[in-house]
Amino acid sequence: MRVDTLIKGGTIVSPERTIEGTVAINDGKIVGIGDKDSAPDAAEVVDASEKLILPGVVDPHVHIDGQNSRDSYSTGTKAGAIGGVTSCINFAWQGWNDDADTWDDEGTLQEAVDRQIEKGADSVIDFGLHGTITREDSGVLDELQPLVDRGVTSFKMFTAYEFGLTNGFINRVLQEIKNTDAVALFHTEDESVCAELTAELKATEKGDARHYPSSRPDYAEAMAAESAVRMAREAGTKYYGVHTTCEAAARVLDRYQEDGSKVRAETCTHYVALDESAYESAGTLPVIAPPLRTNRDREVLFRHLRNNSLSVVSTDHVATKRAKKDVPNWWETSFGANSLQHSLPVLHDEAVNKRGFSYPFLVRVMCSNPAATFGLPQKGTLDPGTDADIVIFDPNEEYTIDAAQNASIADYSIYDGRTVTGKVSRTYLRGELIASGGDVTVEPGFGEFIERDVPDWDV
Secondary structure, eight states, X not given: OEXXXXXXXXXXXXXXXXXXXXXXXXXXXXXXXXXXXXXXXXXXXXXXXXXXXXXXXXXXXXXXXXXXXXXXXXXXXXXXXXXXXXXXXXXXXXXXXXTTTXXXXXXXXHHHHHHHHHHGGGOSSEEEEEEEOOSOOGGGGGGHHHHHHTTOOEEEEESSSTTXXXXXXXXXXXXXXXXXXXXXXXXXXXXXXXXXXXXXHHHTTOOSXXXXXXXXXXXXXXXXXXXXXXXXXXXXXXXXXXXXXXXXXXXXXXHTTTTSSSEEEEEEHHHHHOOTTHHHHHTTTTOOSSOOOOHHHHHHHHHHHHTTSSOEEEOXXXXXXXXXXXXXXXXXXXXXXXXXXXHHHHHIIIIIITTOOOHHHHHIIIIIHHHHHTTOTTSSOOOTTSBOOEEEXXXXXXXXXXXXXXXXXXXXXXXXXXXXXXXXXXXXXXXXXXXXXXXXXXXXXXXXXXOOOOOXXXX
């Protein structure tokens, strides 16, 4: 048998172990892993000596071409490809008219999904969608099953902001999501607490970014998480907590994971790589919601990642221009931070190099766990028969992050000037080289929309 590509000489990393071996690729699929001496002939042989062979990163939490992010699918997914991300899950916002840049009270989730699939025609990597419920319209309940049938098998709700939902309506939605066996995602902060504290800081003119964390405290995150996860458990609905930032919220989620199946959660690279001191050094650029927390919170998040009560690390990628971020008062800034391009190297440096976590850990939290959590059986793995989404990663190459090299539309980075050890050398999607040495090698449109399965959390 002659195959398309052999990747040989590297260390293959699975969720359980590392082995020295060769990966064989044919027709976009992994067709074998084994000893170099038993490998078939190939049209192309790639030397991965002294490098890691990882599954492509699956980022289940990105914002591209939507309500809060200026990246197009082309620019955002190019950043992902350079950073080793081969699949992402973006958001389709109910009622958000992307072209008019405004809310439409008559807009439906189905229409939002249609728009995002159309815009995703320019994606470089494969992508799925979460439906985002933004208003208390009972008509949305009738949309859930048809969307699940289209492969949109998760739905996000907020407890904060002008599009936050009340507990009463959330409870209704959770009952309906349970009937579809889909996943409920939650951004949890208590809106009344955050609004009152923000008003106090504005009244006392505490606009310096150092004051920002006190406007959205850890207990506000934990309070809302407690309510949301309790309702999900009562409904028997799969619950996924996005961007967990702190010890208080992580402890809540850990406590509700006694059943071992219905409650899962993520943190983000920036919450384990940075702390609130970044507001002193970088001003409003790192203003995200919830905020960066304390150094103790960082270390506690790592402990929860180690015991798997937090099982995924995402980016929550949001792209805006520096002009929208770098403003006098923190409440005038645009929330969010772009990080698709550097998330894998930064987490590798923080977790593996500095704290001794294993390479299989890195694969679990960035590849296999997000794929399994969100119904992507062909992704996040190097198992034969699955998509040949592969990252060749040099764990010893040192580089300094430079925002001038951003593929994203964002012209700044919260990691700008940071030197890390570990860099993506090559990224393959379905057997095709899509990025090499920091350059994208395919045209926009190579990526495809993924219809996701309803995930089985009992396995």
